[in-house]
Amino acid sequence: MAAPQVAPYGCWKSPITSDLIVSATVGLGPVIFSVQDIYWVEMRPAEAGRNVIVRHTPDGQTHDITPSPFNARTRVHEYGGGTFLVAGNTVYFSNFADQRLYCQMTDGTPQPLTPTVDMRYADGIIDRQRGRIICVREDHTGAGEAVNTLVSINLEGSEDVQVLVSGNDFYASPRLSPQGDQLCWLSWNHPNMPWDGTELWVAQVKPDGTLAAKQQVAGGVDESIFQPEWSPDGILHFISDRSDWWNLYRWIADDVEPLCEMAAEFGLPQWVFGMSTYAFASSDRIICTYTEQGKWHLASIDLKTLQLQTIDTPYTDISSLRANAEKAVFCAGSATEPTAIVLLDLTTGQSSVLRRSSELAIDPGYLSTPQAVDFPTENGLTAHAFFYPPQNRDYTKPTQELPPLLVKSHGGPTSAASSRLNLGIQYWTSRGFAVVDVNYGGSTGYGREYRQRLDYQWGIVDVDDCVNAARYLIESQQVDGNRIAIAGGSAGGYTTLCALTFRNSFKAGASYYGVSDLEALAQDTHKFESRYLDRLIGPYPERRDLYRERSPIHFTERLDCPVIFFQGLEDQVVPPSQAELLVEALREKGLPVAYVPFEGEQHGFRRAENIKHALDGEFYFYSRVFGFEPAEAIEPVPIDNFSSKMT
Numbered sequence: 001m002a003a004p005q006v007a008p009y010g011c012w013k014s015p016i017t018s019d020l021i022v023s024a025t026v027g028l029g030p031v032i033f034s035v036q037d038i039y040w041v042e043m044r045p046a047e048a049g050r051n052v053i054v055r056h057t058p059d060g061q062t063h064d065i066t067p068s069p070f071n072a073r074t075r076v077h078e079y080g081g082g083t084f085l086v087a088g089n090t091v092y093f094s095n096f097a098d099q100r101l102y103c104q105m106t107d108g109t110p111q112p113l114t115p116t117v118d119m120r121y122a123d124g125i126i127d128r129q130r131g132r133i134i135c136v137r138e139d140h141t142g143a144g145e146a147v148n149t150l151v152s153i154n155l156e157g158s159e160d161v162q163v164l165v166s167g168n169d170f171y172a173s174p175r176l177s178p179q180g181d182q183l184c185w186l187s188w189n190h191p192n193m194p195w196d197g198t199e200l201w202v203a204q205v206k207p208d209g210t211l212a213a214k215q216q217v218a219g220g221v222d223e224s225i226f227q228p229e230w231s232p233d234g235i236l237h238f239i240s241d242r243s244d245w246w247n248l249y250r251w252i253a254d255d256v257e258p259l260c261e262m263a264a265e266f267g268l269p270q271w272v273f274g275m276s277t278y279a280f281a282s283s284d285r286i287i288c289t290y291t292e293q294g295k296w297h298l299a300s301i302d303l304k305t306l307q308l309q310t311i312d313t314p315y316t317d318i319s320s321l322r323a324n325a326e327k328a329v330f331c332a333g334s335a336t337e338p339t340a341i342v343l344l345d346l347t348t349g350q351s352s353v354l355r356r357s358s359e360l361a362i363d364p365g366y367l368s369t370p371q372a373v374d375f376p377t378e379n380g381l382t383a384h385a386f387f388y389p390p391q392n393r394d395y396t397k398p399t400q401e402l403p404p405l406l407v408k409s410h411g412g413p414t415s416a417a418s419s420r421l422n423l424g425i426q427y428w429t430s431r432g433f434a435v436v437d438v439n440y441g442g443s444t445g446y447g448r449e450y451r452q453r454l455d456y457q458w459g460i461v462d463v464d465d466c467v468n469a470a471r472y473l474i475e476s477q478q479v480d481g482n483r484i485a486i487a488g489g490s491a492g493g494y495t496t497l498c499a500l501t502f503r504n505s506f507k508a509g510a511s512y513y514g515v516s517d518l519e520a521l522a523q524d525t526h527k528f529e530s531r532y533l534d535r536l537i538g539p540y541p542e543r544r545d546l547y548r549e550r551s552p553i554h555f556t557e558r559l560d561c562p563v564i565f566f567q568g569l570e571d572q573v574v575p576p577s578q579a580e581l582l583v584e585a586l587r588e589k590g591l592p593v594a595y596v597p598f599e600g601e602q603h604g605f606r607r608a609e610n611i612k613h614a615l616d617g618e619f620y621f622y623s624r625v626f627g628f629e630p631a632e633a634i635e636p637v638p639i640d641n642f643s644s645k646m647t
Helices: 018-023 423-429 448-454 461-475 491-502 518-523 532-536 544-549 552-558 577-589 608-626 642-646
Strands: 027-034 037-044 050-056 062-064 084-087 090-094 101-105 119-127 132-139 147-154 161-165 170-176 182-188 199-205 211-219 225-230 236-240 247-252 255-258 278-282 285-292 295-302 307-311 317-323 327-333 340-345 351-356 371-376 382-388 405-409 434-439 484-489 508-512 563-568 593-598
Touching: 018 423, 018 608, 027 084, 027 317, 027 327, 027 340, 037 084, 037 340, 037 351, 050 351, 084 119, 090 119, 119 170, 132 170, 147 170, 161 182, 170 225, 182 211, 182 225, 199 225, 211 236, 211 247, 225 278, 285 317, 295 317, 371 461, 382 423, 382 461, 405 461, 405 491, 423 434, 423 608, 434 461, 448 461, 461 484, 461 491, 484 491, 484 608, 491 508, 491 552, 508 608, 518 532, 518 544, 518 577, 552 577, 563 577, 563 608, 577 593, 593 608
Parallel strands: 278 317, 405 434, 405 484, 484 508, 508 563, 563 593
Antiparallel strands: 027 037, 037 050, 050 062, 084 090, 090 101, 119 132, 132 147, 147 161, 170 182, 182 199, 199 211, 225 236, 236 247, 247 255, 278 285, 285 295, 295 307, 317 327, 327 340, 340 351, 371 382, 382 434
């Protein structure tokens, strides 16, 4: 192998191109076990972001179930999840274009099950005894806010729809007991989000399918319940953060008892339906996954002794876990392995990969390994991040040069940065950028107290932590303090815009469908998040002053560095006006600004050509701002006011 070439950071040629990323990568999950068959969903950028249900059979064969142009994706809560379910050789799924439920034999053509009205469905289960689906329904037929209920849908006649539970703002996780005589579910109300407080209910299912003797088992306005499940012998289990950490519990004889108390998270923020972090191998054994300090682990819990035993795997990120008596299946990845559908033999401990999100064989010499870092932040506290130094086996830096830094602010904001292989990050590090992916206060994975650091402090705590992550790396002489950029999407886009507006730490930034006007967001967003800001900022309109104080759109005079904006024009979560108002203000101010809108995209980009254009466009933008020449030709992005300000 030739000696590394000396070249400035940012000018390194990388084999990890945007074309490579979008052409050879699919999104994976969730996973469903059905007897011996395994099903999952693939989001395919190369097919305009279409979601395809895939079936894997015991003989090792994998087949697409969802024919084109069907797209297995629900819009309940806008973020979806819980899109499909399987009964024998029949698949039921929500189709994105019309949001109807469809019934499909695995070798047949999808047939509509629900009528052509403005209803959406998610998180369904089959009630075999009564020949029906029980699911969450979101009714958009009336004026005003959508109405969410739990309903049953007769599999023989779609007009036979029965409302089982109503009256709350939101529902999730309807689950039948093994005998079919009890139903549990989660509910919550404005202004709570499901990670703030939910209620776990149980009811008796009468022979005619209606419910009786409803009883609240756990939860409340200050306790978040996640993933209720019935064990094979009919004992209700669930995850609660009543101890500050999302831990496992079970309900026996009207009493709630912990299974394994740990300073670790077994649960997740319920942004989408159908998430699963544990499953029953038998009445006496749970297979589960939990996270400590940003790393996920696989484990087994003996339900008689309540002893937890870790299961060694090479993975640091595990999700969508399912199991039966013999095997477990899950989505998993690591710092050097892309996300994959993994099948684990519970008897032998041997695992096999059923499907990788990418079949690319990338030389490890081009991959940067994330380093978990803890750094000091405001009020004497500590925050967390993953740091990726530049890495490319073909290049070395000029003497004494420090790399530019890209600070990434994740979305949510109640979400978390992951240590799994992210080719979008490796795109940067293999070209000579350092990247720090910040788990600012408010992120999940570090307990409820850490999550609540963001209560009434959005736009402050998250920004402080991003600033302090950059400062920590600058002071430790790992990055160039004169070439610091920040980027984020959605809520991370808001953090990015606040950091650029209200701080002087960054020289450039990129906002992906980010919020610039909190007041506009409070007045114009979808039901699921319509009261989210009550806890993040304060009640509206009572605290309208805070909404204005923390909205970058009102303080463009403080913004004095270049910004690029990427926006889907059909975004219902953060409407395009959020970006366009700020873009116009920056144009009028004479600051370098670029605006890249995408037709047909919603909240997050799914089309290969748009993912490619955004990634290359952001890199091109920084190359002009920081004054380096990319090693490869990149399609230019028009930058307003650039020539007068940057040359």
